[in-house]
Amino acid sequence: MKVFDANITNQVSRLLNKIFKNITSYQIANSEIFEVFRIKELFINQEEYDFLLQKISIIQTTVGEQDRPEYGDFQTNQVLANSIATFLKKQKINPKIIIEPTCGKGSFVLAALEVFPSAEKIICVEIYKPYVWETKFSVIQFYIDNPLEKKPVIEVNHFNVFDFDFENIAKENQKKEILIIGNPPWVTNSKLSSLESTNLPKKSNFKNHNGFDAMTGKGNFDIGEYITLMMFDAFQNTKGTFAFLVKNTVIKNVIYDQKQRNYNISDLQKFKIDSKKEFAVSVDASLFLCKLNKKPDFTCTEFDFYNHEKSFNQFGWVNGKFVSSMELYLDSNEIDGICPFEWRQGIKHDLSSIMELEKTSNGFINGLNQNVKLEDDLVYGFLKSSDLKSQVIDQARKYTIVTQKKIGQDTTFIKKRYPNIHSYLHENKTLFANRKSSIYSNKPEYSIFGVGDYSFFPFKIAISGLYKTFSFSLVMPHEGKPIMLDDTCYFIGFNDIESATYTLILLNSQTTKAFLQAITFSDAKRTFTKSVLMRIDLLKLVSKLSKKEIQKELKQLNERFNFKITIDKWEKYLETIKNSSNSEHESLF
DSSP states (O other): OEETTEEOOHHHHHHHHHHTTTOOOHHHHHHHHHHHHOEEOSOSSHHHHHHHHHHHTSOOOOOOOOOOGGGTOOOOOHHHHHHHHHHHHHTTOOOSEEEETTOTTOHHHHHHHHHOTTOOEEEEEESSHHHHHHHHHHHHHHHHHOTTSOOOEEEEEESOGGGSOHHHHHHHTTTSOEEEEEOOOOOBHHHHHHTTOSOOOOSOOTTOOOHHHIIIIITOOBHHHHHHHHHHHHHTTSSEEEEEEEEHHHHHHHHHHHHHHOOSEEEEEEEEOOHHHHHSSOOOEEEEEEEESSOOOOEEEEEETTBTTSOOEEEEEETTEEESOHHHHHHHGGGBSOOSSOOEEOBBOSOHHHHEEEEETTEEEOTTSOEEOOOSTTEEEEEOGGGTTSSEEOOOSEEEEOOOSSTTOOOTHHHHHOHHHHHHHHHTHHHHHTOOOGGGTTSOTTOOBSOSGGGGOSEEEEEESSOOOOOOEEEOOBTTBOOEEBTTEEEEEESSHHHHHHHHHHHTSHHHHHHHHHHOOTTSSOSOOHHHHTTBOHHHHHTTSOHHHHHHHHHHHHHHHTOOOOSTTHHHHHHHHHHOOGGGGGGOO
16 A cells, blocks of 8 residues: 555554544644654644545555656665664664664664664654655554554654755754764766756765866766765764765775865774675675764775674775775885876767777778768777777777867867868767767867877877776877877877887886785776876886896787887986976977
8 A cells, every 4th residue: 555655554554544533633643643653743734644544544556666766766675774773783882863864765764763772863864755654654563563662753854865954963962872874875966967856965066176177077976975974074073873875986985085074983894785685786885884073084994794703904094195905005005106107098079979980991980880981180090998908009999080189279170171071070060069068068169188299199008997907008009190099098108119118017017016906996987097097106116127027028028019129228218207297298208
């Protein structure tokens, strides 16, 4: 049976019928419910009360639940919620006040009623009205099944979590032990925006990214992360415990930002759960647990939730450096510093169907399976992350049109000098105009990003940002022109093959691999980023490999790829590294 689109059992329906038998006023009905079940304001108006009376007097056929992607909704099953509450109790957590900011169907509320009998009040918030009712009905059913259980005051607030006044609750309960528990939405703000959801925080760049970073993706954040930080803002100075089920990336981001935010949280712990088993989704997630109102901690210890006797890793801040494994880092931190060459991201065009081409005997074919003829000058070989599989690459599977040599360059020259390319681009002008990213606003027609002088170096050392290979590739020129990479790849460029090859050998060394394993996260959306790669100090790395080892690697590369590279330019290369700075990189080679 359903009322207000919320499941209600026959037992609850019959009991409410009995309680409300001779009551006509919703205020009196609320008083009766509070007296019996300690649930505050079951009804918010007379209309709700009258509707419920009508519905519970007849038997309804239960209908299937609607899909709720708008809310990033992954409901916690009752077994898991009870297991988490029981686990917290074993940690001697005994709250007086329990807060659930996104309660859903009330799994954690029911778990708290069963596991924490000393709780005086449970305050929960939920934006989806049917879940507000389902939580209330479930609480009543719980007391029908457990009539002797102690009844704390329960507030189920129909509210947008981003507008709810948690700070006032913190002030009112300053001296009481608080438990903040829950499972906030596993979805990003950009995903919710694309669904035109109302379940969003007010527009803000809450991590203070610069304008370009905010536009190109760094401004995107996880809603669970935002709510987590909301809770820390409100409750960091109250006595208690925080326990959220969130994506692993949220936990990593929170620990990373902790150095700057300096929240009064300690004993940071991450208990990995099996999301496939618990939620039927392939998302890396964990229970994030910490103490409130304590001296700030900056490292997090990882456990398995189902066998949490022994930790398997510790990550966070070590001597001002953020690492994924403190143990591995202590064995490989000698090369942590600043790379003398600036790592760059590849070309961003956001229009693969038009801008990514395959070569044919008669020209090119695009992603729409259209044959096109183009002038060669602006067409370059193009590699994506999936193409970076070999140690040396001198062929391109795809091609792309490079419409600019630097960001913002005027593109009107294309019409005059390259009529075929201009005609092709013009025919698809609407598709270019409809690209969603704001970075293309008020820019020349057919603009691209991630392009500059650095894009045209003939030799590049590249790595995929998406794959966990820890392997770098030497990208050679193709058809007399440099090969371009897409924006999922990172690279540094060189004018001579010797410098590129020396760098390849250094970056593919075991020392580098061990270091990268210590500072990258396997469950990150991008294993490698510019900030990660810029930490590889090549000058420090040089001291880890002898000249003899470099010669040995050179010999193998020469034999395998028919190169004729010698060690003759090694000393000059070392001088270049010593004298280099990030800003000077583009004029070095």
